[in-house]
Amino acid sequence: MDVIKRDGRTEKASLDKVTRRAEALSDGLKVEPIAVAQRVVSGLYDGIKVTEIDVFLAETAGSMAAEHPDYAKLAARVMVSSLQKETGGLWDATQKLAKIGILSDEYVSFVDTHKHELEELIDYRRDYQFDYFGYKTLERSYLLKVNGEIAERPQDMFMRVAIAVAGNDLDEIKELYDLLSQGYYTHATPTLFNAGCKMQQLSSCFLLAMQDDSISGIYDTLKDCALISKSAGGIGLHIHNIRATGAPIIGTNGISNGIVPMLKVFNETARYVDQGGGKRKGSFAIYLEPWHADIESFLDLRKNHGKEEFRARDLFLSLWVPDLFMQRVEEDGDWTLFSEHSAKGLSDVYGDDFVRLYEQYEQQGLGVKTIKARSLMTQIIESQAETGTPYMLYKDACNEKSNQKNLGTIKSSNLCAEIMEVSTPEETxxxxxxxxxxxxxxxxxxxxxxxxxxxxxxxxxxxxxxxxxxxxxxxxxxxxxxxxxxxxxxxxxxxxxxxxxxxxxxxxxxxxxxxxxxxxxxxxxxxxxxxxxxxxxxxxxxxxxxxxxxxxxxxxxxxxxxxxxxxxxxxxxxxxxGVRNSLLIAQMPTASTAQILGNTEAFEAQTSNIYKRQTLSGEFIIVNKHLVYDLEQRGLWTTEIRDNIILHNGSVQDIPAIPDDLKAVYRNIWEISQKAIIDMSADRGPYVCQSQSLNLWLASPTFAQINAMHFYAWKKGLKTGMYYLRSKPSANAVKVTVGGQQQDEDCLNCGA
Structure with a gap:
């Protein structure tokens, strides 16, 4: 059986050669290279390329990660080694990418001028620090490509970011490069995507105001959304000022169709204009205050049932909730719904000013409809239980605790509900x-x-x-x-x-x-x-x-x-x-960058100790490495223990062999009180000048539980009371081959 080498020569396939390759990359890892190599050789075919063997070797090692997390490290090392053989480093990557016009002239010139100094700064050994999931995430979306082939190494990407951000000072570049490449901190995804490129769009999120309640205002805003989404930005858009269904249109002597048909147009734009040309889906979060007369149809937009003409399932829904609404719910009071065309300015004020204006409009009889506040809260909670949204953000807390209150009223957050900034028709x-x-x-x-x-x-x-x-x-x-x-x-x-x-x-x-x-x-x-x-x-x-x-x-x-x-x-x-920046701290989700660096996401508790993660980059077994290392130290990491964790859906609580002190440390999010999660967020709050993407987790949510969480978060003073409501599927996925029994190959336990 022949193998085609990188230079085109052929040689005979050999178990010894595959084993030696695995052994050479296994230094310091608790893996069995021969076991990996045997699985690989059994699947080879005549004429296979050595690069394909590397992929097969990495995938095989990655599939064994449930046995020990070091197998995921071996898988990553194989792919990094292969990539380094296929690529030539920073200067070579810069030349290739410059030829196809991706990089800015300034960046290319700087690398060309300082080639030797930069080569001394860059350390390609640091590429070997990633695990397989992290490396594949980089490979899929972050490392720049030429005609579909990866042109840069992870260290080249970090250096590209350092050069683009730190400017022409080599000492500053070194400081930033070292911190990024050693995993002390990371810039957000758009910065990693676009640094050094001609379209150097490095911002992560954008907060838009609906420009005007008119055709031109709506479509000008839609164009802005498309331009932002094109360059890899997530969007938060507030639409409080759009008149409700049935409101008169003076110019045509007609009546308004309300927000739903308009939002369907935004929905299709989000689908069409993806972020960065296929790197991530376009994402728009729509913010609405609960006094808007179209609130009930808004809450149905993502539901799985009902007429398609009234659904916009690709949008993310969010409520911008004034304290008065929560008080009316608590008191079992009435709640009046208004349309902006006749009850102007409700979104422009907060606190006591909002209460005065809202009650004035009620007394003047300007309401479109009056319902029980608890009835609307029931609809909100029903939508959250079914779809995970709408997000819950508290308008008064967001504004009263803002360092931008001198600029005006904050009317929305962003896609991930952690940014608190003023946006107006004149400023995005x-x-x-x-x-x-x-x-x-x-x-x-x-x-x-x-x-x-x-x-x-x-x-x-x-x-x-x-x-x-x-x-x-x-x-x-x-x-x-x-x-x-x-x-x-x-x-x-x-x-x-x-x-x-x-x-x-x-x-x-x-x-x-x-x-x-x-x-x-x-x-x-x-x-x-x-x-x-x-x-x-x-x-x-x-x-x-x-x-x-x-x-x-x-x-x-x-x-x-x-x-x-x-x-x-x-x-x-x-x-x-004074200070240079109006706002400084925000607790965002960090999903992709945490994958790259091999960390749990943001401030979240873990979802499971072992599960299968399905992403755009592929399917990966994720094992809690800290649990494995702790069990190893006590001589408890065995096949039987591993299979038991899988059988218990990634939980260790009901496994007698695991000591109680480890059970306390390795509880998952479903086993932790959500009151404690909210308390932790509230404890951070005085030191977070923006907000926090706070998910709440209930395995089988009930109305009473969700309602209690909302009121507890509101009374704790949180700005973002809930980003998503996460719940478990109605049936647990069946496990993969546990204890010798062949079972359905599905998720071990889905991570959020």
Whole structure:
């Protein structure tokens, strides 16, 4: 049986050669190279290419990840080794990509000029740090390609980002490259996609206002949505100002069809204009206040039943909920629905001003319809139980605890419900995101807050630079971004920190650590932004903001920080020099970047200790490596234990052989009280000047449970009370070959 080598020569297939290749890449890993090689050789065929053997070897090793997570590391090493043989490094990749016109002239020129210095900075050994899932995610969507063939290595991508963001200073480039390539923090997906490219659109999310309640206003907004989606941006759009069904149209002497037919047009635009040309689906979140007369039909848009003409299932629905609505529900009061054409300005005010205007319109009889507030809440909860949406965001908390309250009223968040910025018909708000990888700061002595503080400051400095080097899809975005300079730094891997430190997710120790991490990052971000302001000046709209008056986020929450950091001196410095950025901290989902770095997502608890993950990059077995390592230390990681975890849907709670202390640490999200999840979010809140993408999880949600969670989150003062409601499927998937029994090959346990 012949194998075709990379240079076109042929040689005989050999078990020894495949074994040696696996062995060479298995250094330090707890794997059996011969077992992998035997499976591979049995599937070879005459004329197979050596590159195809590498793919087969990697896929085989990856399929054995349920036996030990090191098999996923071996799989990644095989693919990295193959990629490095196929590619020539940074300068070679730059030349190839420049020929097809992807990269900017400035970037190409810089790499050409500083070729040797950059080659000294880059360390391709760091490519071997990824696991298989992380590497395949990079391969599928992030590494730039020429005619479908990958042209750059992961280190080339990190260097591309460092050069694009840090500018012409080699020391600054090295600082950023080292932190990215060693996994201390990462910029968000659009920055990794587009840095160094001709269309260098690096922002993650955009908040649009419906320009006007008119045909021209609606379609101008639709065009803006298409332009943003084209360049890989997620969109949040508020439509409170669109008149309701049956409202008069003066110009034509007709009546309005309401928001549903309009939203169907936005739905099809999201499907047609995907992000970055096939990299990710276009995504629009639509925000509506619950006083809008079309609220009931809005809540049905994603339901699985009903007439198709009244459905828009590709849109993400979100409610912008005033406190008055929650109070009326609590009191079992009436709730009046209005149309903007006759009851103007309700979305423009919040707090007491909203209550006065709303009650004035009620007294004037301007309502379209009056229903029981609890009836509408029932419809909201029914939609959430069926579809996971609408999101629940609390309008008054978002505005009262905003550092942008001097700019006007915030009327929506973004696609992922963590960005809080003012958007108007004249300005489209945007945000540039990054996340810190918290597990990197766990040491033998505990958690290294000083290192977290240092890395946070570097991340904030570079996020501010992103604004200046960014391509803005519309003039409205450029105007807003430069005037207010908002950034959002989040976290990933909080659950991994608890695993590494042997803390139960809902323990008091974990809760304190969670709060200390949030406080450290907020202090560091303000300090970095103040230092930037000292050098470059404050953001344009700084005067009149809460922070210009010495009011920090924790002051708006009426919370008291700890004595870990010197807040008094920081307030004095900011009073003297100001800050460079209106907003600094946002807790975003981090789904893709956490996959790349091998961390749990954002601040989420884990969904399962072992499951199969199906993504655009393929199908992957994910095992909780921390659990495996802990069980190994105690001599408990056996085939029997592994099969038991699979049989229990990734849970360890009912397995007698696993010690109680490990059961407490390795509970999954379904086994943790959602009250504890909300409390953790509320504890972070005073140090998060934007908001948090807070998912809530109920295996079999009931009306009473969902209702109780909403009221608890609202009363805790959260801005985002719920991003998605996650629930389990009605039937558990059957497991793959457990204990010698062949069973249906489906998900081990679906991750969210």
């Amino acid at each position: 708000a945007a945000c540039n995101l990054a996340s810190v990888a918290l597990p990197k700061f766990v040491t033998q002595d505990g958690f290294d807050f000083d290192a977290l503080h240092r890395v946070t400051k570097v991340a904030i400095k570079n996020l501010d630079r992103v604004i200046d080097v960014n391509y803005h899809p519309t003039d409205k975005i450029e105007k807003s971004n430069h005037a207010h300079r908002p950034v959002g730094l989040g976290i990933q891997g909080l659950a991994d920190v608890f695993f590494k430190m042997h803390l139960a997710y809902d323990s008091e120790e974990a809760r304190k650590l969670n709060r200390d991490i949030a406080e450290t990052m907020y202090h560091a971000s303000l300090e970095a932004s103040c230092e930037q302001a000292q050098e470059k000046g404050t953001y344009d709209s700084y005067d009149g903001s809460p922070i210009s008056q010495g009011i920090f986020q924790f002051d708006l929450w009426q919370a008291e920080p700890s004595s870990r950091w010197d807040w008094h001196s920081l307030k004095q410095n900011i009073s003297q020099h």
